[in-house]
Structures are given as C-alpha cells and as structure tokens.
Amino acid sequence: MESKNKETESDNEGCVETYEPDTHFEPVVSLPLIDPVTLEEDESTLLKFRAKLYRYDSGETPAMWKERGTGDVKILLHNIKKTARIVMRRDKTLKICANHFITSDMKLCKPSTNKKKNWWIWTAATDFADEIAKSEIFAIKFSNEENANLWKEKFIEAQEILQEESTFNKENEKNSSSSESFDENSPVKKRLEKESTEVSESLDKLKLSK
Numbered sequence: 391m392e393s394k395n396k397e398t399e400s401d402n403e404g405c406v407e408t409y410e411p412d413t414h415f416e417p418v419v420s421l422p423l424i425d426p427v428t429l430e431e432d433e434s435t436l437l438k439f440r441a442k443l444y445r446y447d448s449g450e451t452p453a454m455w456k457e458r459g460t461g462d463v464k465i466l467l468h469n470i471k472k473t474a475r476i477v478m479r480r481d482k483t484l485k486i487c488a489n490h491f492i493t494s495d496m497k498l499c500k501p502s503t504n505k506k507k508n509w510w511i512w513t514a515a516t517d518f519a520d521e522i523a524k525s526e527i528f529a530i531k532f533s534n535e536e537n538a539n540l541w542k543e544k545f546i547e548a549q550e551i552l553q554e555e556s557t558f559n560k561e562n563e564k565n566s567s568s569s570e571s572f573d574e575n576s577p578v579k580k581r582l583e584k585e586s587t588e589v590s591e592s593l594d595k596l597k598l599s600k
Contacts, residue, residue, distance in 0.1 A: 430466060430477070432468060432469055432470065433466040433467060433468050433469065433475075434466065434467050434469055435464050435465070435466060436464075436465040436466070436467055436474070436544045436547065436548060437464065437465045437540065437541060437544040438462055438463070438464045438465075439462070439463055439532060439533075439537050439540075439541060440460075440461070440462055440463075440532075440533065441460070441461075441462075441463045441478070441530050441531060441532050441533075441537075442457065442459075442460045442530070442531045443457075443458040443459055443460070443463065443478055443487055443488055443528060443529070443530050443531075444456060444457055444458055444528065444529040444530070444531070445458045445526050445527065445528055445529075446526075446527035446528075446529070448527075455529060458478075458487045458488065458528070459478065459479075459480035459481075459485070459487035460480065460481055461478055461479050461480045461481045461484075461487070462478065462479060463476065463477070463478040463488065463530065464476070464477050464478070465492070465541075465544050465545065465548055467548060467551065472551060472552070472555040473491060473552070474491065474492040474548035474549075474551065474552060475489065475490060475491045475492060476488055476489070476490055476492060476514075477489050486519050487519055488514075488517060488519050488528065489517060489518045489519045490514040490515075490516060490517040490518060490519075490526075491516075492545065492548045492549060492552065493515070493549075493552070494549050494552055494553055494556070496512055496513070496514070496549070497512060498510045498511070498512050498542055498545060499511045499512065501529070506531075507535045507538065508531060508532045508533070508534055508535045508537065508538040509529060509530065509531050509532075509538065510529070510530050510538060510541060510542065511527070511528065511529045511530075512527075512528055513525070513526070513527050513528075514526050514527075514528060
C-alpha cells in the first residue's frame with residue numbers, strides 16, 4: 391500500500407504545472423521615438439577607424455601625455471561648406487574627446503622613435519571637445535601601420551579639398567571686385583554715358599528748333 395502511495399505521489403510531482411503570470415501594464419506616459427542628433431547629419435565620412443587618443447598636458451610638472459579616450463575617430467567633410475573636421479567619441483559613453491577643424495597649416499608628425507609607426511602627432515589650434523575652445527597637442531595610436539597611413543592620406547585629401555575651396559572663393563572675390571571696377575571705370579560705360587548725354591542734348595535741340 392505504501393508503495394502505491396509513493397508511486398501516486400511521484401506521478402503527481404511529474405504532472406505539476408509551472409505557473410507563468412501573463413501580466414501586462416500599459417505605460418503611464420507614452421514617449422515618441424526620437425532619432426538622436428549628432429550634428430553630423432550634413433557631413434560625409436571620409437574615414438572612420440578605431441584608435442586611442444592622447445593629449446599633451448603642459449600644465450603638469452613635468453608635462454606629460456595623458457590618455458584622452460579609446461573609440462572611433464572620424465574625418466568628416468561638410469557637404470555644403472566643404473569644411474573638414476576630426477571627431478572622436480569614447481566607447482560606451484560616446485562622449486566627445488576630440489572635435490576640431492582641419493586647417494591647411496596643420497601637419498602630421500611621427501614620434502621621434504621609429505618603433506611607433508602606427509602613431510601620429512598634430513596640433514589643433516582650437517578644439518571644442520570640452521565645449522571650450524582651446525589649443526591641444528594630440529597623439530593618436532592606430533591598430534596597425536596600414537591604418538595610420540590611410541589616416542594620413544585622408545587627412546591630406548581633406549586639406550586639398552579645403553585648398554581648392556579657398557582658391558575657388560578667392561577667384562570669385564577677385565572676379566567680383568574686377569566686375570565692380572569694370573562697372574565703375576570701363577570704357578564701355580563711359581561711352582554709353584556719353585552717348586546718352588548726346589542723345590539727350592539732340593532731343594533738346596530738336597525741341598528748340600520747333
């Protein structure tokens with residue numbers, strides 16, 4: 391009898407159903423989906439690599455290199471203004487650790503040691519990463535020498551685009567100033583003014599003859 395009871399208990403244990411509550415709560419406040427704004431919507435990405443960034447802290451004694459962050463660094467070209475800038479955000483937090491324009495006078499330099507072939511150093515006159523414009527000396531480390539060389543190529547390409555845009559604007563300004571000087575002093579304008587005066591005088595004479 392006891393064995394039958396044990397068998398019944400074991401059968402009942404095998405048939406126990408687990409209870410899973412199906413509870414649904416409607417949100418108190420419904421928030422619309424919003425696309426994040428990065429201020430990069432009007433820019434094209436010339437290059438994007440993962441790297442580690444350092445800044446030279448001259449305020450320390452002695453001055454030293456300090457890690458700025460690790461993440462994706464990009465060279466961006468504005469589609470309309472044709473300006474180029476470097477933007478880098480830290481991993482996970484996406485906080486900006488570099489944000490400055492590329493200028494024609496900026497130069498990429500290699501570290502003094504030949505062992506660091508995947509590094510570049512440059513100076514940014516005005517970096518806005520901390521929302522305050524300040525001069526910074528940056529050093530960036532890529533995963534390999536190939537990526538470092540590609541970075542230099544795109545960096546120079548951005549500078550060439552800036553140079554072309556600057557030359558184009560100067561030519562437009564020159565043509566505009568030439569056009570203004572032509573309007574003021576051109577022989578054609580003087581001839582037209584003289585002819586207009588002569589026509590006016592002839593009309594006056596015609597009226598007087600009547």
